[in-house]
Amino acid sequence: MKKFDYIIIGTGQAGTPLAFSLAKKGKVAIIEKSLVGGTCVNNGCVPTKAYVASARRMWDSNHGEDLGIEIPAGSKANLEKIKARKETFVHASRNGIEKSFADNENITLYRAEAYFVSDYEIMVNEEKITAKQIFINVGARAVVPEEYKSIDYLTNISILELTSIPKHLVIVGGSYIGLEFGQMFKRFGSEVTILERGDRLIKREDEDVSEAVAKIMQNEDITVSLNAKDITMSQSGAEITxxxxxxxxxxxxxxxxxxxxxxxxxxxxxLENTTIEVDDKGMVAVDDFCRTNVEGIFAIGDCNGHGGFTHTSYNDFQIVEAYLLDKEERKISDRITTYGLFIDPPLGRVGMTKKQAVEKGYEVLVASRPMSKIARAKEKGENQGFMEAIIDAKTNLILGANVLGVGGDEIINGFTNLMYAKQPYTVFRDGVHIHPTVTELIPTMLENVSPLSK
Structure with a gap:
């Protein structure tokens, strides 16, 4: 049985940087059953944001008249070229990681599916390997309920392999992934219908955010069907009913x-061959330092249930690296939830929603401003959405914020920084910002805070 100092299962956004860090101290085995780089590189952030950019160009070509630009009719999305463009980014990232692994004499890359024989023994390519420290970084995949397996369904992975524009794309699920693909393929030229079982889109958000996002979808002639329960599908040839x-x-x-x-x-x-604990959803249970219940075994990234984003996965790496250096200075519980919905205009979110703040017993103040009242947004011809800050009335600290509008995915980081600095909202309010920008209206917005109406 071959012995390593460290074994990492998965080459995602936590496992890969950890491999290079640990290789400075000992021999590392890193195992990948699919494509090196994980979800972000291969079928997540990198390819989808390339598609979002192409979809935006289609939108621009169809809205020149609004800004006095006469663009001849006839713009067309070429999905083969769009796909080829995104693959240049994907392959560059993946090849770079693979080369770095190959060039590091302390890293051994195994290409196979791994499984545990016991707590510290792993079978890979019919070879048993062992280490005293093991890191599970296996990521996550799309849920495919049994009732859909009789049709030719797509997931976030297979839809990126299409080379022709779907005539009518039906999307089951009105949350982040469904909304992003729905808008981009509508802009590419598909008819799009989004089916959501619940009574509103992206239900984890506050209702006003859900309503504003639904309006953005509907403004682009995307059909949104809420309360879509008891969905059944059948297929005849290429047509799905x-x-x-x-x-x-x-x-x-x-x-x-x-x-x-x-x-x-x-x-x-x-994992039934081990004593590693998982919850009823298959998430590996971890503590604040990504440690499982078994000494020396960690779970990082999407599979530990504490994030599900590239940035949280990378932060898991940072937490584990600090812990292994005997510096317990980073913790999962110190992390402030933040993420984006990358439709156009995008949603940037940080901290609590209004509902969460009320449920936690805070006395809440709210400041809000529609993008339609922000001069730079109007000048850009992009005035959909709104921005909002949620404030603790007792401490004046920001509890959460959302910016749904032009640049929202970037602007939100200003609130994030203020929250990590534990500074009151008045710091943002009293700052002097560049004119003319979208962000300059945040201080103006924060001059008018009011109690959350019950």
Whole structure:
């Protein structure tokens, strides 16, 4: 049995930097059953944001008249070229990681599916390897309920392999992944229908955010069907018939994207051969330092249930690296939730929603401003959405914020920095910002805080 100092299962955004860090101290085995780089590089952030950029160019070509620019009719999305462009980014990132692994004499890359034989023994390529410190970084994948397996469904991975524009794309799931793909493929030229089982889109957000996002979708002629329960599908040739709510009404789709949720890739690890604890969803249970209940075994990234984003996965690496250096200075519990919804205009979110703040017993102040009252947004011709700050009335500290509008995914970081600095909202309010910008209206917004209406 071959012995290593460290074994890492998965080459995602936590496992890869950890491999290079640990290689400075000992021999590292890193195992990958699929594509090196994990979700972000291969079928997450890198490729989808390349597609979002292409979709934006289509939007620009169709809205020149609004800004006095006469663009001849006939712009067309070429999905083969769009796909080829994103693959240049994907391959560059993936090849760079693979080369760095190969060039490091202390890193051994195994290309195979790994599983546990016991707590510290792992089988890979019919070879048993062992280490006293093991790091599980297996990520997550799309949930595919049994009732959809009889049709030719798409996931966030397979939809990125299409080379022709779907005639009618039906998306099951009105949350982050579904909304991003829905808008981009509508802009590429597809008819798009989004089916959401709940009574509103992105239900984890406050209702006003959900309503504003739904309006953005509808303004682009995307059909949004809420309360879409009892969905059944059948396929004849290339056509998929979609029915819901036990009615005879049906939708004829050329393609169906499942964007229902994500599940951890822990089911192939044979954790039943170990004493490692998992929850009922397959998430590996960890403490503040990403440690499992078994000494020396850690779970990092999406599979530990504490984040599900590239930035939280990378922060898991930072937490583990600090812990291994005997510096317990970073903790999962110190992390402030922040993320983006990368539709256009994007949503940047940090901290609590209004509902969460009330449920936690805070006395809440709110400051809000529609993008339609921000001069720079109007001048850009992009005045959909609004910005909002949620404030603790007793301490004046920011509890949360959202910026749904032009530049929202970047602007939100100003609130994030203020929250990590533990400074009152008045610091932002009293700052002098560049004119003319979208962010200069945040201080103006913060001059008018009021109690949250019950």
């Amino acid at each position: 979609v029915k819901m709510n036990n009615t005879q009404d049906s939708i004829k789709a050329s393609h169906v994207l499942l964007a229902i949720g994500r599940q951890p890739n822990t089911d192939t690890l044979k």
